[in-house]
Amino acid sequence: MWRTNLRIVAVVLGTLGFYTLIANKIPQVQSEVPKALTLGADVTPEQLVAAGEQVYTGIGGCATCHGLGTRAPNLLTDEAGTGPIGIRCGRREPGKSCKQYLYESLDNPTAYVVSGYQAIMPVMTRQLPPNQIWAVIAFLESQGGTVDVTASDIPVQASTPAGGASPGGASGAAFAGGSTDPQALVNAAGCIGCHTLNGAGGAVGPDLTRVGARRSAQAIRQKILDPASSVTKGFEQFAGVMPKTFGTMMNAAQLEALVQYLAARK
Amino acid sequence: MTDGLLLLQAAIDSIPAYREFPVIGARAAVWITAEVHLMFAAFVLGVPMFAVVAEAIGIFNKEERYDRLAKEFTRLLLVAYSATAIWGALLTFALITLYPRFMSHLTAVFGPTMWLYAALFLFESFTLYLYYYGWERWKVGRAKWVHWGLGILLNVWGTIVMFIANSWLTYMMSPPAGVTADTVPGSIKLWTAIATATWMPINIHRLIANVVFGGAIVAAYASYRFLAAQSDEERAHYDWMGYVGNFIAISALIVLPFAGYWLGREIYEYDQSMGITMMGGFMSWLWVIQAFLIAVLFLTGNYYLWLGMGRIPGAERFRPYTKWLLAILVVGAIVWGTPHTMIASSQELAAMGGSHHPFLGVLGVMSAKNTAVNLMILTTFLSFLMYRRANKRPVVRWARTGTQIQATMFLVAAAVVLYFGIRGYFVEAIVRIGYSVYQVLAVLACIVGATVIDVMLGRGAESRGAILWGKMPPRSQYALFILAVTFTWLMGLMGFARSGVRQHWHVWQVMQDTSKYAATPALGYAAEMISVCVLIFLTLVGFVFWLGGLAEKSTFADATGKAGTHVAH
Numbered sequence: 097m098w099r100t101n102l103r104i105v106a107v108v109l110g111t112l113g114f115y116t117l118i119a120n121k122i123p124q125v126q127s128e129v130p131k132a133l134t135l136g137a138d139v140t141p142e143q144l145v146a147a148g149e150q151v152y153t154g155i156g157g158c159a160t161c162h163g164l165g166t167r168a169p170n171l172l173t174d175e176a177g178t179g180p181i182g183i184r185c186g187r188r189e190p191g192k193s194c195k196q197y198l199y200e201s202l203d204n205p206t207a208y209v210v211s212g213y214q215a216i217m218p219v220m221t222r223q224l225p226p227n228q229i230w231a232v233i234a235f236l237e238s239q240g241g242t243v244d245v246t247a248s249d250i251p252v253q254a255s256t257p258a259g260g261a262s263p264g265g266a267s268g269a270a271f272a273g274g275s276t277d278p279q280a281l282v283n284a285a286g287c288i289g290c291h292t293l294n295g296a297g298g299a300v301g302p303d304l305t306r307v308g309a310r311r312s313a314q315a316i317r318q319k320i321l322d323p324a325s326s327v328t329k330g331f332e333q334f335a336g337v338m339p340k341t342f343g344t345m346m347n348a349a350q351l352e353a354l355v356q357y358l359a360a361r362k
Numbered sequence: 363m364t365d366g367l368l369l370l371q372a373a374i375d376s377i378p379a380y381r382e383f384p385v386i387g388a389r390a391a392v393w394i395t396a397e398v399h400l401m402f403a404a405f406v407l408g409v410p411m412f413a414v415v416a417e418a419i420g421i422f423n424k425e426e427r428y429d430r431l432a433k434e435f436t437r438l439l440l441v442a443y444s445a446t447a448i449w450g451a452l453l454t455f456a457l458i459t460l461y462p463r464f465m466s467h468l469t470a471v472f473g474p475t476m477w478l479y480a481a482l483f484l485f486e487s488f489t490l491y492l493y494y495y496g497w498e499r500w501k502v503g504r505a506k507w508v509h510w511g512l513g514i515l516l517n518v519w520g521t522i523v524m525f526i527a528n529s530w531l532t533y534m535m536s537p538p539a540g541v542t543a544d545t546v547p548g549s550i551k552l553w554t555a556i557a558t559a560t561w562m563p564i565n566i567h568r569l570i571a572n573v574v575f576g577g578a579i580v581a582a583y584a585s586y587r588f589l590a591a592q593s594d595e596e597r598a599h600y601d602w603m604g605y606v607g608n609f610i611a612i613s614a615l616i617v618l619p620f621a622g623y624w625l626g627r628e629i630y631e632y633d634q635s636m637g638i639t640m641m642g643g644f645m646s647w648l649w650v651i652q653a654f655l656i657a658v659l660f661l662t663g664n665y666y667l668w669l670g671m672g673r674i675p676g677a678e679r680f681r682p683y684t685k686w687l688l689a690i691l692v693v694g695a696i697v698w699g700t701p702h703t704m705i706a707s708s709q710e711l712a713a714m715g716g717s718h719h720p721f722l723g724v725l726g727v728m729s730a731k732n733t734a735v736n737l738m739i740l741t742t743f744l745s746f747l748m749y750r751r752a753n754k755r756p757v758v759r760w761a762r763t764g765t766q767i768q769a770t771m772f773l774v775a776a777a778v779v780l781y782f783g784i785r786g787y788f789v790e791a792i793v794r795i796g797y798s799v800y801q802v803l804a805v806l807a808c809i810v811g812a813t814v815i816d817v818m819l820g821r822g823a824e825s826r827g828a829i830l831w832g833k834m835p836p837r838s839q840y841a842l843f844i845l846a847v848t849f850t851w852l853m854g855l856m857g858f859a860r861s862g863v864r865q866h867w868h869v870w871q872v873m874q875d876t877s878k879y880a881a882t883p884a885l886g887y888a889a890e891m892i893s894v895c896v897l898i899f900l901t902l903v904g905f906v907f908w909l910g911g912l913a914e915k916s917t918f919a920d921a922t923g924k925a926g927t928h929v930a931h
Contacts, residue, residue, distance in 0.1 A: 100589045107840050108900060111847040112893040119651055119889030125644040127882035129866040129875075159638070322539040324633055 135227050135250060141234060141243040148235025151228045156220070158232070161337075168217065169210045172239050182241025194241055195249075198233045215300060218339050219286035226251050276349050278357030285342055285354075300337060302328040306361055313359035320351065379463040380877040388460040389879035390891065395456045397854055397895035398902070399449035401575075403527075404568070404853065405903070406442050407520045408576025409435050410490075412610050414513035421506060431603060432513075435580060436494045441906040443487060461877075464868045470547035471555050472530055479526045486519035521569065528564050529556040534869050535860070536560045536632045541872055559632040563625035564860075570621050571856075573614040575849055581607030582846035583907050585839035588832075598832035604842055605670065611849065612663045612746075616739050616809075620802060629863070636870065640863045647885055648859055650701050653731075655852045657695030660738050662841050662848070664691060667745045669838040675827025677752035690741045697734035700726040724787075732798045733783030736805050740775055743809050747816060754823040764819045768812045775808035850899060854892035862888070 133147050152158045161168035171181040178184040185194035188208070192200070201208045205217035221229055227250050234245040275281065282293065290300035307316065310328075318325050323338035346354065383391040413435040420428030457465050469476065493512040500509035536559045541550055584604035591597035630637035639645060668684050671677035700722050724730070747768070756764070782797040789797075864870050866880040874880075883891075 097590060103840070104586065104589070104843060107843045108847055108897075111844055112851065112896060115651075115655070115848075115851050116889045116893045118654065120886035122647045122650065122885060124884035124886050125647065126884040127639075127644045127862070127865045129880045318539065324631070325539040327631075 133225075133227055133231065135231065135247065137247050139247045139250075141238075141245065144231050144234035144245055145238045145243060147228075148231035148233070148238075151224065151232050152235055156224060156228065156232060161217070168213055171236060175210075180239040181236045182239035185236065185241065193244075194237055195233060195244055198236055199229070202229055202232070215290070218290065218337070222284070222286050222339075276353040278353055281346065281350055281354045281357075285346075290338070300331075302331055304358060304361065308359045308362040311359070313355050316358050317351070317355045320355065377462050377466060379461075381460050381462070383456070383460055387879065388456075388877065392453070392456050392460060393891050394895055394898065395449060395453040397857060397892070398899050399446065399453045400857065401850060401853065401895070401899040402442055402446035402449055402903075403524070404572045404575045405579055406439055406446050407524055407569075408572035408574070409439055409442075409580060410513065410516050410520060411573055412577065412580075413439075414510065414517060416606075417510055417513055421510060427599075427602070431606065433494075433497050434603070436490075436497070437910050438580065438583060438907065439490060440494060441909050442903070443490060445902055445906060447483070447487075461868075464873065467547045467869065467873055468530060468534075471533065471550050472552070474552060475526050475529065475556070479523060482519050482523045482526070486516065486523060489516045489519055524568060524572075525561075525565050528568065529558075529561055531861075532558050532561040532564050534867075535864060536629070537869050537872050541869075543872055543874075545872070559628050560625065563621065563628045567618070567621040567625050570614050570618050571853065574611045574618060575853060577607045577609070577611030577614065578842075578846045578849040579607075579903065581605075581611060581842045583607075585842040586904075586907070588834070588839050589836060591832075594832055601673075601831045601834050604839065608663065608666060608842060608845065609746075611845065612659075612742065615659065615663075616742070619735065623798065633870070636863055639865065640859065644882070645859060645862060647701070648855065650699055651885065651889075652852065652855060652859075653695070653699035655848055655855065656735075657691075657699060658848050659845060659852070660691055660695065660742055661688075662844050664688070664742055664745045666838055666841045666845070667749050669835060669841070671749055671752055672835070673830040673833040674749070674752040675830075676755075677749070680748040680752065683748070684745075687741050687745055691738055694734040694738040694741070697725050698731050698738070700730070727787075728798065729783050729786030729794060732786075732801055733779055736779045736801045737776060739805055740772060740779070740808065743812070744772065747812060750816060750820075753826045753829060754820055755826055756819040756823045758819060758821065761819060764815050768815050771808045771811050771815075775804045778804035847896065847900070850896045851892055854895055855888075858888045858892065 133151070135144065135147065158171070162171045169175045169181075173180055175181075175184070178187075181198075182194070185197050186192075188197050189200075197208070202220040205219065206215045209215045209217075220232075224232070230245050230250050234243050237243045237245065275284075282288065287293065287304065288296055292303040292305060294305055302310075311319070315326070320342050342351075380388060382388055386394075413432045416428045416432035416435065419425065420430075420432060489512055493509070493516055496509055496512065500506060533555050538550070538554045538558055541555075581604045584600045584607055588597055588600035588604060591600060626637065626641070629640060641649065664687065671680065701719075719726070758764070779801045782800050786794040786797050862882045865882050866875045867873065868875050
């Protein structure tokens with residue numbers, strides 16, 4: 097019986113050891129906690145690129161669409177024979193340097209939609225503070241090109257995005273200059289990047305021109321605070337695209353002003 | 363009043379967020395206690411399900427051996443219950459002492475359910491004692507039905523207990539809309555916190571997985587008893603028990619991926635970034651390991667069936683087909699394990715010439731993988747059907763037609779699976795996802811249809827000879843051990859996937875993990891932890907079974923030929 101027991105122990109230990117060995121032989125990727133980005137005046141291109149990669153794969157959520165499917169162009173690899181983004185960025189818009197093109201693509205993505213794709217990208221300068229935006233640009237330039245982003249590109253003491261919103265933060269007071277004017281809020285939040293309002297805007301999200309006829313104020317509020325709470329029929333393929341940060345970017349008065357403005361559009 | 367609240371808040375704030383555990387650290391301590399507790403819990407929830415089914419078969423068919431099997435299953439539960447409770451207590455102590463602020467949050471949200479959980483666990487325990495110790499007393503007539511009712515009740519308590527515990531972890535994974543870091547935990551409505559997006563998919567997934575797990579552990583127990591058997595009769599009984607345990611495990615395993623798809627879909631719908639982290643992010647390699655483990659399960663399960671056919675007169679006629687079945691399984695496993703959307707560095711991407719490998723990228727997509735796994739399921743079912751049919755000679759007039767219809771069902775199902783698999787390459791992702799439903803439905807329809815026909819074909823069938831239970835080579839029993847270890851390891855791996863997908867959040871995007879263990883470890887470390895947990899569990903379960911055996915009075919004929927009361931089959 098001892099022999100049988102030993103065989104059983106050997107089978108169990110052998111199987112466990114085999115699985116453990118295989119799991120250790122594959123590439124080891126640990127999910128790190130995102131670190132706050134601090135870039136000083138003496139930041140090097142290498143530091144910018146490293147920081148940009150973190151933002152790209154982490155808080156920026158860029159990898160959600162770029163490079164992992166057919167939603168958006170590949171940036172880190174070849175795209176239809178034009179090479180990775182660092183090579184092709186300088187040729188995308190005549191008269192614009194790679195750096196300029198990338199910044200404007202992040203600031204006004206609907207103006208630079210690559211043929212064959214839809215205008216689904218949110219305005220990243222509303223989502224990320226300037227230092228993260230410039231770090232991402234440096235990282236993208238490093239994909240086959242030359243990194244020419246320097247500390248001088250990053251606005252001094254600007255740790256929050258234009259308009260004052262900080263991603264995931266609660267500094268809504270300065271969003272849209274603190275205005276509660278709904279139109280200013282719509283502009284600041286970049287709603288028409290994806291939604292149509294009064295005949296203008298994108299087609300990634302539902303038309304908001306008569307949104308009040310479809311949704312109550314309560315439902316609109318919930319949708320802004322938690323975009324995943326519901327998906328309008330016909331837009332299922334864009335589920336998850338709407339940023340979740342609007343609720344934290346605006347203060348309560350701004351949110352309420354925007355909700356009432358949209359709810360009244362019947 | 364305000365002063366009181368401030369004092370309370372101050373008291374909460376003064377609680378340290380984390381404490382350390384000697385040598386192995388706080389995370390490892392919670393990991394081990396949680397995992398071992400869950401393994402025992404899965405066992406004590408899974409086994410009563412098929413104990414009650416086995417008892418029902420015994421009642422309806424008046425077959426004593428099923429009643430005996432059900433009782434033996436239940437006997438294994440008694441000590442396992444104590445072990446479950448002990449590890450549950452250890453987990454609770456570990457969480458309260460090592461992660462006090464997180465537990466303060468969780469108890470503030472779920473306090474009432476925790477009391478209900480404890481009460482139901484008590485009911486469950488006493489129902490189990492009544493069920494087991496009343497077995498001989500309530501063995502005949504109406505009393506037997508009452509006894510069977512106790513078995514049902516045992517399952518009801520167990521299922522509710524599991525649903526409650528699941529709500530705690532699904533809240534951590536997918537907290538309800540509107541809950542933010544600033545939300546006061548006590549203000550969250552209890553039902554809202556319970557009925558989150560992933561709650562029911564996890565409930566169903568775990569319910570099925572528990573059956574798989576319970577079956578595998580019971581089969582391992584039977585294989586040990588087979589190897590230690592002192593008489594042919596005892597060997598025959600444990601051979602049969604091992605077969606039944608393995609049959610239950612594999613049958614439930616075939617359904618499990620469908621529950622898994624539902625869970626994955628809900629995760630994507632809840633938060634796409636979480637879904638992408640799980641399937642295409644840092645966890646992407648985990649699915650390659652999972653595919654490898656499931657390939658081991660399919661291959662070992664089929665191997666056991668093929669060996670089992672050696673003890674069935676008439677099975678020889680099917681032997682030439684096994685090499686083709688093996689080929690399909692191996693090719694299917696290779697396709698299923700092909701990596702696709704992996705985290706890769708710029709250099710690696712450049713070396714591949716794109717985000718996906720030029721050749722393997724084609725095999726690594728869901729169209730190919732779904733096709734492979736569905737064909738593997740069909741192949742396994744065909745193995746089982748041959749096993750079932752091996753010693754039977756149908757006598758119904760339509761026997762030949764029936765067999766032809768069965769064969770057609772297999773061909774049609776395989777054709778549907780292949781058609782949608784190939785067509786999936788030419789349509790958009792949203793359409794392609796829908797194709798997996800058609801593939802699954804084709805396979806399920808084949809399984810159900812062919813089984814129904816087989817049952818009807820078997821009516822009054824002539825026997826080519828009785829199954830020679832006990833006439834199995836020892837290597838078949840070691841195969842059952844490999845299955846049990848693999849199922850247990852797989853459970854640990856999937857637990858890591860479910861928990862790790864939250865990354866550095868205790869409660870997803872509500873309560874951040876700020877401890878020194880906040881980073882989610884790579885698979886290598888996770889594998890070591892899983893192996894340690896499996897080893898602890900199997901060692902303890904071996905001890906539990908040994909304890910159970912001490913109290914057992916053998917009813918088998920011993921090696922010297924003394925008669926026992928067991929009925930041979």
